[in-house]
Amino acid sequence: MVIRRHGQEEGNQFPSKTYVEAVLEPAYNHAKQELLLPMIAVHKAHLVMLYEQSLLSKKDSANIAKALLNIDLEQFREGNYNGQFEDLFFEVEDKLLKLSDESSSNLHLARSRNDMGIAIYRITLRQKLLLTLHSALELHASLLDFAGKHTDTIFIAHTHTQQAQPTTIAHYIAAVSDSLARDIRRLQAAYANCNLSSLGAAALTTSGYDINRERVAELLGFDGLIENSYDAVSGADYVAEIASGTQLAAINLGRFVQELLLWCTQEFAVIKVAAPYVQISSIMPQKRNPVSIEHIRSLLSSVAGSSQTVLTMIHNTPFGDIVDTEDDLQPYAWKSLDTLEVIYRLLSKVIDSLEVNKDVLKKRAGASFATVTELADTLVREEEIPFRHAHKIVSRLVSQAVEQGKGVGELDLQSLNEIAIHTIGVPLKLSEEKFKLALEPEHFVNIRKLRGGPSPSEIKRALEAQHGRLHSLEEWLSERETHVATASAQLDDSLTNFIR
Known part of the structure; x- marks a missing residue:
């Protein structure tokens, strides 16, 4: 079976080589790595809803369910783009038709590539957000533990790069962890706006079929609907908000990382990075280069750059279903989150290993x-x-x-x-x-015991408050992860019921 591709002229079986190289093949490769599982999940949820709404027969539903449960996803992941299908969606659809003896020909009732694609992107981004938030909370905990060990470690703080006033390492680190907590809350808010279902909007005006949008959202672990169907397929602020929060998180953390690098110098001599996170010189025997922190700094710049690319690609685009906000844009959002997530994990380990030169700091302050x-x-x-x-x-x-x-x-x-x-x-x-x-x-x-000051007693109070907020964030994350995992398990259970 040959499926005609969008924009393909009669008689032209395959797209041009340059179109494949520039657009179709990269999009296919990204999709098979990132979008395959969400795509199958959307198929499953839509099937369950169509059956429950009596829009598919028991027999057809069972055949489609078997196809969805037996489809070989590794075959797609290991495959290469060959031009037979426009993209992964049509290739998967063709495979399901064959596995279900054409029963899945009605699986596309009351939906479009438009609402389905947006839902798949949102599922992909929400998972990456949850992973990033998990690692961010790990870094937050490491910072609080580190600060708790240094409530009495006095050092000279700087303003305008000049010595300013004495404070403590704990006071400084508590400021960094408060900044990180704000980044986490911004990503938390972005998650709330991302985890909404577009399904049921179809192309942009919903459908004449009596479907249940709320049921599909529930089956997929969404927290609600994007109610307006035009907004569901046209709005791009969900990914822009993620990009904005990610970019700001990278910028904020980068300022701290830059200071860590200064603190590593012999001139500052504030901290020592543990051996697993340094590299030696090929020629200079004395060198202990804190390259792990250098890599963190440069990677944070790449996060900010990828995030800015997302925002730039959305800028001045029409308010409608357009490719600018889809296949070409989404990978930059994925990359920014993936990179930020691994940076959080790496920096957490570096912080856990740091040694502080208390004697030097004390003498310098005196x-x-x-x-x-x-x-x-x-x-x-x-x-x-x-x-x-x-x-x-x-x-x-x-x-x-x-x-x-x-x-x-x-x-x-x-x-x-x-x-x-x-x-x-x-x-x-x-x-x-x-x-x-x-x-x-x-x-x-x-004597600087005012709220927010550096005195040990005040810092201990502040750190306790931060631990409380961290615990609340951890509970929120656990609830969200459980909600999504439970929905996924229940979706598979519902599908299995069709074939019993």
């Missing part, structure tokens, strides 16, 4: 002028002078010390007092003890 904000705050509290006056006094003290080649440990109360007299006209009442305390990094961190 030798830095980064604590002098607290000295200015202390003058405001103890001397009851305006902050701008206190800022000016401390700023002059630091400038004077730098000019004289002195470090923070060489700052003295006498010099501070002399500058104060010159600035505000009166001597300070500040004691030597409070002066020294104001310059200690541990004191700087410990």
Whole structure:
């Protein structure tokens, strides 16, 4: 049986070689790897619904069910495009016709390639989203565990790439994990808008047959319908939302990864990456290159690029059923999610293996002028002078010390007092003890107990809250995975009932 292909002229049995190379063969190869199982699932669900609505006989339904359960999917996966059929859909349809003794000729009642294709894409994307979210939550847990080990590990934070103020590794990592949690919630929202059924929309106006759209959605594990049939086959925002969330997740994580690479340098000496995640040099014996993190950085850029391709391909397209949002576009969305998922898993393992150089960080914090904000705050509290006056006094003290080649440990109360007299006209009442305390990094961190601050007690509270949110996200993911798996099992059970 030869099936005429869309756009094929009479007398032309095979498409042109260039059309095959540019469009048909790549689409076929992507489909056989990614779309085959969702395609069969859609066939199964549509069959069950047609039988339940008395649109197919018991005999035909049983023949089609046997064909669907016995079809050799590996044959398609291992096959090559040969031009006999336009694409995988028609090849599968032809195979089902043969296996069912033509009973499946009515399997296409009340549906179109349009609504079926969108449903298949949505099933494929939802599965990739669930896998990506699973790995994202794994990374989230690794970050929280890492932060929990370093609530007292003080280091100097930077603003504008310059030393700013003392904080803790836990405070920094908690910020990263909060950012990751927002990325997860955005992908969670994208999942909700993706996991809706287009089936029953047919070409774009539904059908005159009395079908049950809700039943098909239920059988396939969708959470609901895309109600408007035109929207069902025309809307592309479901994949655009996934691309946007994926792109932002890659950009956000990339900023953290870039800092990890800086922290690996001997100059920063903050962390050491475990041996399984580094490579040596072919010529320089001393090298421990953190290439796993470098690869993560470059792959995150590829995720952002693939996601942008999705958005660009949708831009300025008509609002209708068009190829721009289908075979040519979907692989970029798949690739972005697949890459992001493996990055999350790899980075989680890297984080689990990191060693932090606490001694270097402590010495660096103790030798830095980064604590002098607290000295200015202390003058405001103890001397009851305006902050701008206190800022000016401390700023002059630091400038004077730098000019004289002195470090923070060489700052003295006498010099501070002399500058104060010159600035505000009166001597300070500040004691030597409070002066020294104001310059200690541990004191700087410990008194910043405000919500969101770096003090160990506040960070522990924040991490507990993050663990609670992580648990809720894990429960949501488990529910979604169970829902989809249960629907798949029940669908096969329904099909098996036809042939008993």
